[in-house]
Structure formats: structure tokens, C-alpha cells
Amino acid sequence: MQKNYVIGFPRIGEQRELKKILESFWANNCSFDEVQKVAKVLKERHWKYQKDAGIDFISSNDFSLYDNMLDTAVMLGAIPQRFKALSDETLYFAMARGTKTATAMEMTKWFNTNYHYIVPELSAEDNYQLNASKIISEYKEAKELGITTKINLIGPLTFLGLSKNIDGADVYTSHDKVLKIYEELLQELAELDETITLQIDEPIFAKDNEAKVLSLIKPTYDRLANISSKIKMIVTTYFEHSNEASKILLHTPIWGIGLDFLYGQENLEILQLLSKSDKKLIAGVVNGRNIWKNDFNATLNLLEEIAQTIAKDNIIVSSSCSLLHSPFSLKYEQKMDADIKNWLSYANEKLDEIFLISKLFFKEELSTTQKAEVLKNKKANESRKTSPIIHDKEVQKRVKNIDKRERQTAYSKRIKLQKSLLGYENLATTTIGSFPQTDELRKTRREYKQGKLSQELYDKEIKNYIKECVSFQEECGLEVLVHGEPERNDMVEYFGEQLKGYGFSQNGWVQSYGSRCVKPPFIYGDISRPHPMTVDWTTYAQAQTDSIMKGMLTGPVTILNWSFVRDDKPRSEVSEQIALAISDEINDLQEAGIKIIQVDEAAFKEGYPLREAKIKLYEKWAVRDFKLAVSSAWDKTQIHTHMCYSNFNTIIKTIEAMDADVISIETARSGNKLLKIFQESGYKQEVGPGVYDIHSPRIPSVEEIVKQIELLLEVLPKEQLWINPDCGLKTRKWKEVKPSLQNMVKAVKIVRDELK
């Protein structure tokens, strides 16, 4: 009997081997053969890890050289016209990364994770043709090693739902064509073995779907599940409940259904119906997207609850989603505090958890070592409940007794005071915070961290950089200056490193896209700020100029959304603690003479839940905590915020409720189209719509920026507008930044003259 299951496994490699070989290949330093060799080693190793851990359902085709959505497009032959002359790996990587003459395909976030997939481009003209070679060869590779895998596929409805149609037509017009290829594929796969287990991922079912999408489920799965009696078909969803779709799937001849009971507890509501269908339930109970050790007791309780309705024989214990979203293995964490490490579990450790939980749940005999493991799990979870490095009475008391949650004076009054004291003109110019991160700068930080550079020398280098930034901004004629953020590697890590309750890993890499990985810091305990974090650098910068120096902080919601967050407290409580720490920093900055402080919320929108029903709650505490973070600001202290996107259509009221005095946003690429919502909704606060796109090395001309500002003035009055680039400049080169900002300042002068 097969009793436990893993939805998918990370592929980047425990030492990021795939990243390294891909980047070497792209830099023409090795051949594609060598890439394939490494890929083969990784696949084998990953299968072996799962097999050795006792996992029954191990996947093939969860591997990818870049992305599984891209693989699916290639499998279908959905190749955009501009790449059609290419073939094989040249084609594949061109689609992902572009060539000199063909722009790369778009990339976007995979649901609410930090993984990014390639967005397929469909057209009514397309003629699809099956290419099953990758899928078949991976299955055979595993088989040769004695491992019979389940084959992972991205489902046709998710594939379509996440694609875009370049003719502007509805993507579902391609449904029949796409489904025909899936049918052909399944026919081929059925020939591979006596029985074939197929996992078809349909995470799109975890969203609020239109009736039209729901109406396609039954015809799609009736067709697919009837192709061959040799195929056992499992449809998996994750990240949320999928009750609407589940109800329909129960009436199709699929073999099993995979549900996430951690991020979609509502899936429990479908069990009654499911029990009548005699389908297998792949029960997602081990978190595939965090780093915390499972609590066996809690998980067994959950499984028992499920077993009250579903026959135990029909339950298979599983990860909640692919382990792609957690780091690989704890074995390389050599520097971590032993207590903290004992609370963690990365993908490899999660395999053991899934195995042991299934043993316990099915009441199988445990060996002595296994019993010891179970005991260790219990102890680790107990220690988390009481450890003084997690639980800080002072912080908890402070949160309980918060008496001031927002600024005391209304915006309309504050802004008058600020304008008169700060004395900035209409269309005031500023930047979003960072200036180019040069190689020397990175080296300085690295050597300082490694202890190769003394504190004194480090301070001197950073101060020199700040000084240069300030004098450039003065020469250029910018009005509100920034220090340039040379001390920061990353806008969350920098704060995390200084906050109590934050931890860092050496090897906690998670794939973000292609060969890119991120290493999010993690919040394990109550958060507090032992000492000021930015005051010294900011006051040093202020001392170099008579202009206003803008302080630069990261907001609580963004800090939260870009970290792994402890799972023993609701996110909203953690966010509140961070907010208090930020409010202390704001107070120290203003006491030190800083008059404008920007609190970045680049990831505010990223935290939005997948389901409408949960959005209100998120907005409520996210707004609450931004306001709490800036509640310490005096009336005369001007609070800015920055958000890295431009489509505010559905969240404008929420943004307004955050009550920042000024918001800068990313509208440069949309003219003034997306700014209109600010006017239509009667938004009162000041706005800095980015006037040029910093994501490209292109230097915008004066005329172009003048035109852009004029467009903005069609929407909002000059009194309400600031002029700035659309994001931080850290990824750009000085040779691009200097002329661009000079042109921006010139453009503002021209427009101001016109307005006189």
C-alpha cells in the first residue's frame, strides 16, 4: 500500500548546482552536454533522497531547466512566432531569456509564492503539436534506477488560465486545441508501463473562478480520465481551498484528489461529499512552503479529523504543495544557533516528516531510531512553546498596551504644516532611495561581513559613498535628497539583521525564477529593536547638505511578506510587532532632525490572499500596521511610502487608508492611464508617479519626461504631484542614472516655467 506522497521536489540542487551550471552555460563557459550531465545527477540524487526517506509517491517531470510552465508550453508546441526559427535548447532558453532580436516571454508570480513562471503566449493562429520527449525521458531515467514515478503535469485549465492570448481573445478559446494535445500525451504515457500515475496540478482551482472556468472542469476531466484505464489520475490543488472545483471533480472518473489542508482548511468541508466517491485523498498536511519543523501531534490530530469522514485506506499523507518553495537541506547550516536549527525543517527533512507521520497515522511498527525521532519532534515543539529566545514578555506587553495606533492629526491639517515648514515647490523632485550598487560597494560590504575590513574603514567607505551621492544630487538640482542606501544589501535583510527575533540561514535558498534564488530571512521570535538601525547613516547624510534628507525604512508588511514567518502566531501579530519596531526608528530619526521619512511597502500587494473572502482581513491588519508604524511621526514629519507597481484600481481605498502623506508608485510604463484611479476615487494625499522606467538601461530624454509630466498634470493638480523615477536605482549604473536624473530635473524646470 502506498501511503505517503510528495507533490514535487526542489530542483536547483542542495548547493545550487543547477544555477551554477546554467549560468556557466549562458556565459559560454560550458557546453549544453555539461548542463544535461549535471541535471541528470541532480534528478538521480533527488529521487534517491526521496526513496531513501521512504516516500511512496515520487515525481518525475517536476524537474526543469528553467520553469515548468515553459516546459508545458514546449510540450504543447505553443511557441511564439518570434522564436519559431530556433530549436532545442536555443529555443528553450530564448523563450525564457530573450535574444538580441526577440524579447523574452513575460514572467510573473506563481500564485502567492515568490516563484515566477514564464507566461505562455497563445494565439488563435497556433497549431499545436505534441512534444513529449522530456516527460518520457524523465520517467525512463527514474525507472532505470528502479523508481517508478508518478508523472507531474501542469493541468490544462491552469495552463490556460495563466497564459495570455496575444490576439486579445479569451484564452479559453484555445481550450479544445490544447486539450487534444493533452489527450495525445496521455495516450503516449499510457504505453510507458502497466499502470501510470499522473499528477495533474490545477492550482488555479484554488482561486475564485468564474462560472465559465468551472464549467470546463467536468468536460476536461471526463475526457482526460477516460483516455486509458492504465492511468491513475490525481488532480492536485494547493495554496487555498478548491471547494467549487472539488465538487465537480468528484463526478469525474479521476482516481484521486490532492487538497491543501494547511492554507485551505475549508477543504475539510468537502470531505463528506468526497467520502461517497471512493476517491483517494492526497491530504496536504506537511507545509511545503515554510521552514518550520512539523508538529506531529497537531498533524496527527488533523489527519484523524479527516479520517472521521474519509476511510483511512483512501488517505495518503502528503506535502501541502511542491517542496520547491522551501529550501533544500539543513545539513549545510553550520553556523546556526543549535536551538533555532532544531526548530527548522527544509525540503529534505520534510521527507522524513511525511514518512514518520504516515507511519504513525497508519499505526505501523516503528524502529527504535524512528521512535527516537518522534520523541525529538515532540521535544522540539515543546521547547518552541516556552523558549525565552522566542517569547519576549516585554514585547508582548507592549503590543497589548498599544494606545496610539495612528497619527493624531488629519492629513489635511498635517500637509499644510509640512508644506509651510519644508517649503518644497510643486512638482518637487526626489528619488526612491537607492543609488547604483557598484562592484566596489558590494566588495566593501562583503569584506566587512567576513571581518576582512575594519569597522573604521567600512564606515569611511560607506560615508564616502553617501557624500558622493549627496553632492551629485545637489549638483543635479534634486530637491529632496536620499543617502543612497550603500549599507544595504537588501531592503528586508538589512532590518532583519538588526531586529531581535530574526534569523538568517547560510543555505536557505529558494528558487525565485530560472537560475535565480532568494534566501529570505526568517522570523522565529518576538520582534524588537535593540538599537537604532538607520539613524547614524541618515544624520551623517543630512549633515552634508542644507537640502532635506529623506530617511529610508522598510515597512512592516513588506518585511513580513519577504521573510519566512513563524507559524506559532498569526501573521497579523508578527506584523504588529515589526510595526512597533519601525515606529521607534521613526521617532529616533525625527528626534535626530530628519524631516521626511519614507517607509517602503514594496511587497504590500504581494501579501494579498488568493481568495476574495480573505482579502478584507488582510487589508485590515496590513493597513493597521502601516499606520501603527508611522504613528510616532509628528505632524510636521512628512511620511512617504513607495510601492513597486502601478495598478491600484482595486485597492485604492486601502492605499488611501494607509494615510501616508506622499506615495511614490511605478506608473512610468503606463502613461497616465493607471494614475486616473487616484483622481476618480478622490485621493487626497500627494503622489509621485514614476516618470521614467528604471528597469531598463535606457536614458529618457528631457522632452520625453516633459511629455510624461504633462500627461500626469492632465490627471492630478500640480500641488498634489511629486516627480521621481519609478523605483530605486540600485540595479542601474551611474552612467545611466546621472543623465537620467539630470534630464528629469531639467524637464521639471521646463514644466514649471510653462505653468507660470
Ligand code: GLN
Ligand atoms: N528604497 C528602496 C530602493 O530605492 C525601494 C526598493 C523597492 O521598492 N523595491 O531601493
Ligand code: ZN
Ligand atoms: Zn519600487
